[in-house]
Amino acid sequence: QVQLVESGGGVVQPGRSLRLSCAASGFTFSSYAMHWVRQAPGKGLEWVAAISYDGGNKYYANYVTGRFTISRDSSKNTLYLQMNSLRAEDTAVYYCARDPSVGVTIRYYFDYWGQGTLVTVSS
Amino acid sequence: DIVMTQSPDSLAVSLGERATINCKSSQSIFYSSNKKNYLTWYQQKPGQPPKLLIYWASTRESGVPDRFSGSGSGTDFTLTISSLQAEDVAVYYCQQYYSTPYTFGQGTKLEI
Secondary structure, eight states: OOOOEOOOEEEEEOOEEEEEEEEEEEEEEGGEEEEEEEEEESSSSSEEEOOOOOSSSSSETTTTTTEEEEEEETTTTEEEEEEOOOOOOOOOOOOOEEEEETTTTTOOSSSEOOOOOOEEEEE | OEEEEEOOSSEEEOOEEEEEEEEEEOOOOOTTTEEEEEEEEEOOOOOOOOOOEETTTEEEEETTTEEEEEETTTTEEEEEEEEOOOOOEEEEEEEOOOOOOOBBBOOOEEEE
16 A cells, blocks of 8 residues: 655754655556655645656755755655754644646646655754 | 635534535636636544545545535535535635635534
């Protein structure tokens, strides 16, 4: 069955960096676009970034553009999110999520989600 | 950005009764070339990630009970649970995937 397991969260000071990972299994990782979606404590959901099935195209929400970088390593079935210049407002649970579309098309909704990893930005 | 507004913010429904949640987008999310509405519904239970229920506004995801249905077009959409079960207690979110950034509603908390 499809499994997505995030890791790398923790407490970090404002202005510092953190890299999240998402280990995928149970499906052909290299065939699907992938996303990061976040949820601030007690708040709603916010799409962060997407990457195409082959890593050739990357898309970001304007509130993270220039600070966050999404990437993938299909040899390791792993999705990454490099987060730089972190701010207090980036505090959230970060979910890795699969796009339902195979190949070049990206649907931008999410059919499988990981359990999430909590990032807390605080001095 | 497309703003998604859900109503009500919270809802209490008796077991076996119908629950209706509304979602309104600030602009049309209907794509005329393929005649599809770019809207999904998710269910999120406490301490869990969201679960996909409905996509293309009215297509039920595989494995989702048929008491869940989605309707609407353009800017106004509805999620209906025809006969509420105890396990349906959750927060429900709509999401548009018509244009970036791909925005969610604020959520509707459904209680018994």
